[in-house]
Amino acid sequence: MTQPSAVAVLLSDLFPLVWSGLITGCLYALGAMGLVMIFKCSKVVNFSHGNVAGLAAFLVYGLSSGVLLQLSWGMAVGVTLVAIVAVAVLTYALIAPLVFASDLTATIATLGIGLIAQGVTLLVFGADIVALDLPVPPFRATVLGLRITGYDLTVLAVALVTIGALFFVIDHTKLGIAFRAMSDNPFAAEVCGLSLKAVHIFAWTVAAVLGVVGALLIVPTTFLSVTTVAVFMLQAFAAAVVGGFTSLPGALIGGVLIGVLMNLFTYYVSPEYSSTFLLCIILVALNIFPNGVLAAAGGGSRV
Amino acid sequence: MTDLFAIRDLSVTYGAGAPAVERVSFTVGAREVVALLGANGAGKSSIMKALAGLVPASGELLFEGEPVSALSTRQRVARGIVYVPEGRAIVGSLTVRENLILGGYQVHAARRRERMAMVLELFPEIASKVERAAWRLSGGEQQMLAIGRGLMAGPKLLLLDEPSLGLAPLLVRRVFDRLAGIRADGDLAIILVEQNLQMTMRLADGIHFLRSGRIVGHRHRDDLRTGAARQEVIDAYLGAASHHAA
Structure with missing residues (x-):
């Protein structure tokens, strides 16, 4: 009788693990979609994504905790978003001359910008670990044996609204058409009189905002250090790869897959080898479906 | 009559090599169709790209009397200089409608809707397929979409680069029928680069012959009726002396 009950115990954990993996996966997806937007448009893998989002999380912490200022949480997020959009525009301005010269040089330049962001974070906030909470409604419920918290619902709601809004803009607006034209055929976009730089800046700023949202939502599950968000973005990077790196829906599916798989691996196999598992x-993914899970499933996507 | 577009000493050089276009000068009047004829590599497409602001070039470009050589492609499109590239360069993943919106990107929304209705009326072939992804269109339909997209910007001058490329003869005729119609209706000048002699001679008011990046001759439409003129056209087309052409 002991054997079946062990299996039952293992399986009883499965559902909550998948659920929490799904929640974190949504956040990986946010990070991944930012990477994909930049890559589709500028053909650059933005390695500064994690460190800049990390700097943003620290800014929110600094602005709301009294380290820099004593603002309300919402105010701190607002100020941070403005600051990070400025950083994104500045980043693009720095690498724009490289983007049009060589994709590889521009990609390597983002590594440098990432290091600068990390350096600024260290300089201003130090190397200490801090706690940054998310003001979520104190909600707790059990549905079919599954414990659902206010945090879970907040993440789901924010991710759904953000991703929904992004897909709406890309699918149904003039700006979205410009973005898709840029990623499919930049020459045609230029011939039609589009400002390539304006479309690039749109992608970079949206990506930066997605990164900040992802970072602010992930930090409460752990703690905030100089490397926390960069490590989080590593999972987002994997999610983007699983999605084929050029598909936004692929990045979404990749994020959720990575979230669930990493959760299952950490719980059932070993938390120590989670980075190895990610690699x-x-x-x-690169060997079996280099064009992403959606392409492998025969779906493909317009965005 | 003042010229719509005056091109003076236009030169295009890629890298350190010999110039692809060397001191080319010609003018385009309002509603005039000027064709550039020459063998492959004579510099036709380079001229078109330079006029569209897509490649760096030297020389003076006066559009409606104002210098435009320092303007970006986007600014030239806003002024009314619109390029319809060789190979069509439509955006395959966008729908027909979205491609047309892209063409009228800088145009006010109400005006864009008007123009789209006009373009779809002009090209009934694509009007029934507005929600279809552009890559699913046939070659002829894609060419019509490319021209339609160019018209969406409300051009005063259309730079039309090899519209017959890769099309079956019947479709070439249909595309040129439409072009003749656009010309008759609108207030539009065209610079045409084309390999199809018969169609070029049908549409163009004048032809400039290009060889190795230079203009080596010019004929007016009425002059093209003589045998000598036709021979000159054939020479320019083949990029060879007449005895080679025989």
Whole structure:
């Protein structure tokens, strides 16, 4: 009788693990979609994504905790978003001359910008670990044996609204048409009189905002250090790879897949080898479906 | 009559090599169709790209009397200089409608809707397929979409680069029928680069012959009726002396 009950115990954990993986996966998806937007448009893998989002999380912390200022949380987020959009525009301004010269040089330049962001974070906030909470409604419920918290629902709601809004803009607005034209055929976009730089800046700023949203939502599950968000973005990077790096819906699915798989691996196998497992996922994805899960499933996508 | 577009000493050089276009000068009057004829590599497409602001060039460009050589492609489109590239360069993943919106990107929304109705009336072939992804259109339909997209910007001058490329003869005729119609209706000048002699001679008011990046001759439409003029056209087309052409 002991054997079946062990299996039952293992399986009883499965549902909550998948659920929490789904929640974190939504956040990986936010990060991944930012990477994909920049890559589709500028053909640059933005390695500064994690460190800039990390700087943003620290800014929110600094502005709301009294380290820099004593603002309300919402005010701090508002100020941070403005600051990070400025950073994104500045980043693009710095690498724009490289984007049009060589994709590879521009990609490597983002590494440098990431290091600068990390350096600024260290300089201003130090190397200490801090706590940054999210003002979520104190909600707790159990549905079919699944514990659902206010945090879970907040993440789901914010992710759904953000991703929904992004897809709406890209699918149904003139700006979205410009973005899709840029990523499919930049020459045609230029011939039609589009400002390539304006479309690039749109992608970079949206990506930066997605990064900040992802960072602010992930930090409460752990703590905030100089490397927390960069590590989080590593998972987002894997999510983007699983999605094929050029598909926004692919990045969404990749994010959720990575979230669930990492959760299952950490729980059932070993938390120590989770980074190894992540790299294995990247390798397997690149070998088996280099164009992403959606392309492998025969779906493909317009965005 | 003042010229709509005056091109003076236009030169295009890629890298350190010999110039692809060297001191080319010609003018385009209002509602005039000027064709550039020459063999492959004679510099036709380079001229078109330079006029559209897509490649760096030297020389003076006066559009409606104002210098435009320092303007970006976007600014030139806003002024009414619109390029319809060789190979069509439609955006395959966008629908027909979205491609047309892209063409009228800088135009006010109400005006864009008007123009779209006009373009779809002009090209009934694509009017029934507005929600279809552009890559699913046939070659002829894609060419019509490319021209339609160019018209969406409300051009005063259309730079039309090889509209017959890769099309079956029947479709070429249909595309040129439409172009003749656009010309008759609108207040539009065209610079045409084309390999199809018969169609070029049908549409153009004048032809400039290009060889190795230079203009080596010019004929007016009425002059093209003589045998000598036709021979000159054939020479320019083949990029060879007449005895080679025989």
